[in-house]
Amino acid sequence: MRRTVVGVTALVVAGAAVVGTLVHDSASASAVHDAPSATAVHDSPSPAASSIPTGEAAAPPDVTQADGLLPAGATPSDTRYPGIANLRPDLLAALRRAAADAAAAGVRLDVTSGWRSAAYQSRLLSQAVATYGSAAEAARWVAGPTTSSHVSGGAVDVGPTAAASWLARHGAAYGLCQTYRNEPWHYELRPAAVRSGCPAMYADPTQDPRLQQ
Numbered sequence: 066m067r068r069t070v071v072g073v074t075a076l077v078v079a080g081a082a083v084v085g086t087l088v089h090d091s092a093s094a095s096a097v098h099d100a101p102s103a104t105a106v107h108d109s110p111s112p113a114a115s116s117i118p119t120g121e122a123a124a125p126p127d128v129t130q131a132d133g134l135l136p137a138g139a140t141p142s143d144t145r146y147p148g149i150a151n152l153r154p155d156l157l158a159a160l161r162r163a164a165a166d167a168a169a170a171g172v173r174l175d176v177t178s179g180w181r182s183a184a185y186q187s188r189l190l191s192q193a194v195a196t197y198g199s200a201a202e203a204a205r206w207v208a209g210p211t212t213s214s215h216v217s218g219g220a221v222d223v224g225p226t227a228a229a230s231w232l233a234r235h236g237a238a239y240g241l242c243q244t245y246r247n248e249p250w251h252y253e254l255r256p257a258a259v260r261s262g263c264p265a266m267y268a269d270p271t272q273d274p275r276l277q278q
Contacts, residue, residue, distance in 0.1 A: 125188035133181035133215070140164060140175055151180035153218045156254040160221060163232065163239040172231045177250065178222040183210035205247065205269040212276040214244075214253055222250045237263045245269050 128134050133148035141160040144150040149157070164174040187210045193203035214220035223229050229249050232241055242255040242263035255263060267273045
């Protein structure tokens with residue numbers, strides 16, 4: 066009888082050890098699964114891949130509509146806003162024609178950013194340097210106040226994505242061309258595009274000779 070009790074006790078102790086090991090291993094596996102892996106962190110989108118610095122990033126807090134700041138949903142017809150009213154007349158006329166035809170096709174074309182004051186552009190550039198960590202990287206996204214086509218009223222950023230996509234397909238018919246490959250929202254007027262199509266895009270603003278001043 067004593068031998069039987071001892072044998073049962075040994076089995077119980079051994080079983081508890083096995084269960085304890087299984088519980089520990091299960092908890093360890095769960096912890097590993099729930100912890101962020103190095104790969105996940107490494108694969109997170111960089112700011113350059115995920116942000117839209119000029120068209121859709123939060124505007125600097127001290128910028129107003131007088132500087133060209135536009136409210137959400139602004140259209141080419143909203144000339145009560147300086148950001149629309151101060152665009153070059155030929156650009157604005159082409160944009161309005163395109164917006165009317167896009168609307169007929171069921172696509173709303175908004176202007177997320179148009180004309181900007183030099184002060185607004187300077188603040189955007191400073192913000193980009195802080196975001197991207199260097200002036201060289203910021204220059205791939207934001208031009209300076211003396212070279213930006215927004216400051217001269219010669220460029221617009223459009224949204225939403227469906228509108229930019231529509232312009233990518235149809236913009237040349239209005240002389241509206243995407244200028245930079247990394248900025249699908251940024252359009253400028255190229256009148257010759259109506260006849261011969263849009264010129265090749267620059268990879269980013271640092272490749273644009275107009276900005277090398």
